[in-house]
Amino acid sequence: RKEVEQDPGPFNVPEGATVAFNCTYSNSASQSFFWYRQDCRKEPKLLMSVYSSGNEDGRFTAQLNRASQYISLLIRDSKLSDSATYLCVVNVRNNDMRFGAGTRLTVKP
């Protein structure tokens, strides 16, 4: 089993749609969780951290479910500019940083 797993997609949605991504992780001792965004041929950049109580940043909401070992990202009112690959990140051991394979999102007019 991979340490961090994501549905690779692709997700093709119309502008204005709500879309959700999930990610599961294998190490129950993991403490830090993030969502990163990667545009085509660019480096990954932090989108948001994921806190135990869930957190929101504008149209983006992140949730953590420790019991089921998954994190989620919800994007409301999608924009064309949201088209990218979304990577979930978990520290698996020794305070490292492991990435899921990424979920590709395309928002269409």
Add this chain to the structure above:
Amino acid sequence: DAGVIQSPRHEVTEMGQEVTLRCKLISGHNSLFWYRQTMMRGLELLIYFNNNVPIDDSGMPEDRFSAKMPNASFSTLKIQPSEPRDSAVYFCASSLKGGTTEAFFGQGTRLTVV
């Protein structure tokens, strides 16, 4: 600060040649990660340093790969000898405190081994 700086941005080399990728960390950061990204395997963690010490190198594919941190601000990833299957984008990233804080990525080195 200019951010994490990687060089070269692109490298094309022949099979069997030695390749050295370079990374300059953000000043003050003490954790460094080297990743390799391919379409098939996504972003794979190769090696992780904390305070110049390698903490986990279990992701290094084989003995042909080696990484060093000669000082707190600089790291190299060397492949010797290179093979076509090493073709990928190699990223380094630095952070203040390992995997608990935001990691900042360099722009990557696109390596092609022919």
